[in-house]
Amino acid sequence: MRPVTLTLVAVFSFLVLALGALQIHHHSQYGHFVSLGLHADVTVSDGDTGIPGITQLIDAHLTNFGLFPATIERCEFVSDAGAHGVSVPYRLEQLDTGTHSWKTLFDTAGTYCRPYPLGIAQSKLVDKRLWPGQTLSIGSEATAARGKLKGEMVRFVIEADGREFPTGPYMIIEVGRGLPRSP
Numbered sequence: 001m002r003p004v005t006l007t008l009v010a011v012f013s014f015l016v017l018a019l020g021a022l023q024i025h026h027h028s029q030y031g032h033f034v035s036l037g038l039h040a041d042v043t044v045s046d047g048d049t050g051i052p053g054i055t056q057l058i059d060a061h062l063t064n065f066g067l068f069p070a071t072i073e074r075c076e077f078v079s080d081a082g083a084h085g086v087s088v089p090y091r092l093e094q095l096d097t098g099t100h101s102w103k104t105l106f107d108t109a110g111t112y113c114r115p116y117p118l119g120i121a122q123s124k125l126v127d128k129r130l131w132p133g134q135t136l137s138i139g140s141e142a143t144a145a146r147g148k149l150k151g152e153m154v155r156f157v158i159e160a161d162g163r164e165f166p167t168g169p170y171m172i173i174e175v176g177r178g179l180p181r182s183p
Contacts, residue, residue: 022065032168037066038130040158040165049142057140060090060156060167062130069129072160074136075113077123087113088160090138092146095153095169102155106146136160144172 026034030041040062047057064070075087091107113123130136138158143149149172156167 030168034065037064038070038161038163038165039063039065040156040167042156042167042170045140047140049145051142051145054142054144056142056144058143058156059137059140060158061135061137062088062158062160062165063135064130064132066132069131070161071127072130072136073125073127075123076126077113077115077120080118080121082121085139086136087139088136088158089113090156090158092143093155093157093166094149095155097153105154 023033026032040060042058042060045057045059046055049055049057062072072088075089077085077087079085089108089112091109092105093102094105095101096103113120113125115121115123138156143154151171153169153171155169158165158167
């Protein structure tokens, strides 16, 4: 009985340490802790957007921090350049400071996973498992180029598994310089 007990204690201790390390890492990257299950965040990177004065690319992504896989509908596509990709539906929202509510600026609902010129050549919707630790992305975009968003608070809402997963809000600091780094 003693070896079984020691093994269970060791496995439990390892899981607690692993979850603690995951929480510390996530907090250092994004400034908040994460609960078990699906969770959305954004990352910011430098990139050549082809748009004068805009150098920041934003990527919202959904990660499975749960203990079990989740089946997620996603779009598998081939771009007009022949690259294979995967995306999930989302919308971009802006905080209305007068009402303290979020208003939709852009929504992929009508165009999600449909071929369009200079973008997607072929596409199909598929249900696949998102395993623990695995991430799905909306794909990087130049959010600051979507309009007069300088100084505005925005967020992404990823739609998956019949639910909505909002990212944390972030402010677009300067259109010419893009967005701040991930908190």
